[in-house]
Amino acid sequence: MCEARPMRYIIIGAGAVGGAVGGRLAEAGQEVVLVGRGPHRAALAEGGLRLRVPEGELTLRLPVVAGPGELGPLRADDVLVLAVKTQDSEAALQTWGPAPVEGGGTAAERLPLLCAQNGVESRRLALRRFRQVYGVCVWLPSTHVEAGVVSAPCAPLTGILHLGRHPHGTDDTVRRIAADLEKAHFEAPVVPDVARWQYAKLLSNLGNAVEAVSGPVDGPVAEALLARVRAEGTAALDAAGIGYVSAEEQRAVRGDKVTLVPLDGAPRGGGSSWQSLSRGVGTIEADYLNGEIALLGRLHGVPTPLNELLQHLANTFARERRVPGSLPVAELVRLAEEAEAAAG
Template structure:
């Protein structure tokens, strides 16, 4: 089995190192000092589960890799639309694209029976640009329950969690999901194949949709947000509205808001990925988190005043970031 990791940052390099440890032929596609460090010394993973070093092939040119069986996307979702030229050299007729993203994916209504089957979410897939780059029939969803960071080029600090839930948009079990899952498990990860990955998507999104933009607006950690009474109530309101939208499109997350809050609180003084992007001057990944849910609220008639307000101010912050960056 051949796997290419496109966007071998903190999560991508961690997954690639685990797969390589399992004997998979892995190629990491990265750039800059991180790429040079991997070429020289491999990927060093520092983890409470045990440190290890892997030496997968690493390059900045997908043409050097050629067609593979699975492409694992470690890119931010706001980079998907422009990923076509990097993806194309990696594809053969049956290559899957496993997208490890936060928020609502571009394939969400693909193969989903019901009144919205085939609906394209404009805020996630503007003009169909993401679908053009990442064909729907190649998509395998992936919800990440792991926290990692790049400690220094070539060195990944694994903080917690090893679960990467995957699943077909149709919910049908397939050999390609089973193949990737088996390899990931052999490399030390948890990789269940879920018959209803959309439920996982909404459970994780309940936290991301609230904590990520609030952290960027306030510069607070997850624990700091939870400690502040007003902010905690804001999170509750955003979660309630998110659950209503999920139910309107046919998915009940099946988890209480209080339980989801407690789970987020356990993350402690964690700075969300959105806050980290802001601090680095990078565009924030808000469309798939907030804009998509507001769009689905409009589609289904849900009332989401809190989500609209937070989306407006965080989007303004993002526009200013892009303009001055």
């Protein structure tokens, strides 16, 4: 029997997550194509991907495209990794779904698509077009605020990526992908219930908006607010009958495998929402994080005033291009108390 041809990974959105995953795969010998736009794409094409990791800075000169038209027919062994923010998923799916594949058919009909993103909405959007959709629970602290540069400051692993078919199950394709990731500084458990991991990650990501508008969640006041925000999230998930992995199970899997290491010249900054504000892109993912909880609350009769407030504030900061962390925590707490009082 002939050995299967190695997969080529097309990273749609070569930012913090996509750049780290694509860069590590390329370093491990996999064929990788990066998809970017604007100044980041120009920097990648001119100087390569500068991936800052605990071992030092890697410069990876990889093919960079803006869309499928620059590649010609896609290959039958291509894997599409959707790593844009969820608010950009629809445009990416519209662009890549109809792309022709060698031997006939389209990407949506023939190629696997991995949704390596925060939140849970993109995999549903993808399944409307793509036949083979896989969820990825992304535990990968990484930063992209400078064109052409991605920092992935963790060791001994760069990250942990739980993988599974959407809506459920596993198959040989996802096991092959996991094997490639395991050679590239990742742990990649293949699980039949990846949604449970993604919903657990959603709960942890509810604090992204707090960090984006008021800075690091540090101290008892901010921590107490975040606890109330996440309590709304668990109440909404419980009311909807949606299962999620417990904090204890997450800690048992992660242990000390993904530990932040200070990188010279590469301050950590903040998470994905903070980074969006720092880059001034004008959009943010809050509609698919805090907004997901607000949606579930409305569907199942659970009040979610704090998540609604954070969704509104994060969107306002993005739209008006405000400086991240510029709302004092005391003011955020005051607004939160008013929102809770109004909700009764």
